[in-house]
Amino acid sequence: QVGMRQQWELGQALRRRYRDFLSDTYRRQEIFIRSTDCDRTLMSAEANLAGLYPPGGQEMFNPNISWQPIPVHTVPESDERLLKFPLAPCPRYEQLQTETRHSAEYINKTKENWQFLQMVAKETGIRDISLESIWSVYDTLFCEQAHKMDLPGWVTPEVMTRLKELKDFGFEFLFGIHNRVEKARLQGGVLLDHIRKNLTKASNASAHQNLKLLAYSAHDTTLVALQMALDVYNKIQAPYASCHLFELYQEDDGNFSVEMFYRNESxxxxxxxxxxxxxxxxxxxxxxxxxxxxxxxxxxxxxxxSSSMHDTELFVGLAVCGSILLLLIVLLLTVLFRIQSQPPGYRHVSNEGEEHA
Known part of the structure; x- marks a missing residue:
């Protein structure tokens, strides 16, 4: 219920912020909500809308229920190419991640925290724990802590602080550290492109747009991917019910401007x-x-x-195989030569004995 309450409060905050912009009552032409096809993001959107559009008057279909149904749109997870990050499959992105793992910053971070990672692996029983996977440990412990559950004895405040730091680094690894701009084009830039098109469309006076609010209910990685693409990420994991706002204004001269805001604290x-x-x-x-x-x-x-990278990898592979084959041929010829040049030893004595017999 903590998360539901946080989203409801966010909806109320949005209602206060846009009370002179949005209609007092729900109008389907004014708002469009899109969510990933995950139970928690769909529920978050619904809880948020309960705070944004509390029913009144004729909207109350049951006097005992202070809620009204508002549509939340989604697509199957297998078709999601807008809000669930990292976007896949993307071979070039995976190649960039491999390069990131070999960067000095990533290697040094792993060395600095190697003993700590091994301790966490031992206590949790999770094998091959790394900077990329440790987020799952922190998330689990954080949720248990938020719901007033007892944490294991090894989880001290210092351990939680360090786990959070490593999780924040893991998020940065996904979309930055190495070649941030190209990663952005392959990840957060996809969502930003969608937002840019909607801002441009809204600024077109001839389009006669009734839509006033376009809302996305997604994940912390969605927000990080977007903010890394915009180069405004603060390197701290977004807390629950965080909200990144894009606001479009028409100035007195008729031109349009964009303002961004970030709500990360209730x-x-x-x-x-x-x-x-x-x-x-x-x-x-x-x-x-x-x-x-x-x-x-x-x-x-x-x-x-790129094909040039494929060609290079193919050339290197062929060169290695060719070198191994050449080495085997040389080795075989050497063995054959030594066999042929071996002195007869006592074999002639044995042969002569056999002839006399």
């Missing part, structure tokens, strides 16, 4: 985010220019590993 107003290279109130065209390099032109094509 009870406090969202704080402003500024994309590097622009002021907080960023002109829409400038916003589009700055984000253009991190938006894929053809995601499927960019996810392919």
């Amino acid at each position: 009870g406090k107003e969202p704080f402003p985010l500024t994309i590097p290279g622009c002021q907080h109130k960023c002109p829409l065209q400038r916003f589009l220019e700055l984000t253009d390099p991190i938006v894929p032109q053809d995601w499927e094509q960019e996810c392919k590993v």
Whole structure:
């Protein structure tokens, strides 16, 4: 119920923020909600909407229920290509992750925490625990802690702090550390492209848009992927019920500007985010220019590993195989030569004895 309450409070906060923008009552033309096809994100969206649109008057279909049904749209998880990160399959992204694992920062981080990782592996029974997988340990313990459950004896406050630090690093590993911009094009840039198109469409006066609010209910990795693409990520895992806001304003001169806000703490107003290279109130065209390099032109094509890399790998593979084959031939010829050049020893004596017999 803690998560439900957090989302309900977020919905109420959005109602207060946009009370002069959204209609007092739910109008389906004004809002569209999209969620990943996961129970928890669908439930989060529904709890949020309960706070955003509390029913009143004719909306009360049952006087004992202060709630009204509002549609939440989704697609099957197998078809999800917008909100569930990391997006897959993407061979080029996997190649970048392999390169990241060989970066100095990743190697040094692993060395610094090797003994701690081994301790966690021993206490949890999880084999091959790493900087990439330790998030699952922290998540489990954090949830147990949030629900007032007793933690294992080895989980001290210091251990929880260190687990959180490593989890934050693991999130950064997914979308940064090495070649952040290219990773962004293959990951968070996909969602950003969708957001950019909606902002552009909303700024088109001839489109006569009734839609006022487009909301996504997704995951912490979704938010990290988006913020890493925008280069505004604070390197701290997003807490539950976090919210990244994009607001489009029309100025007095008719031009449009974009403002971003981030709400990561209940009870406090969202704080402003500024994309590097622009002021907080960023002109829409400038916003589009700055984000253009991190938006894929053809995601499927960019996810392919370039043929030159394939050719190089093939050449190296053939060279290695050729070298091994040559070594085997030389070894075989050497053995044959030694057999042929071996002195007769006492074999002639044995043969002569056999002839006299």
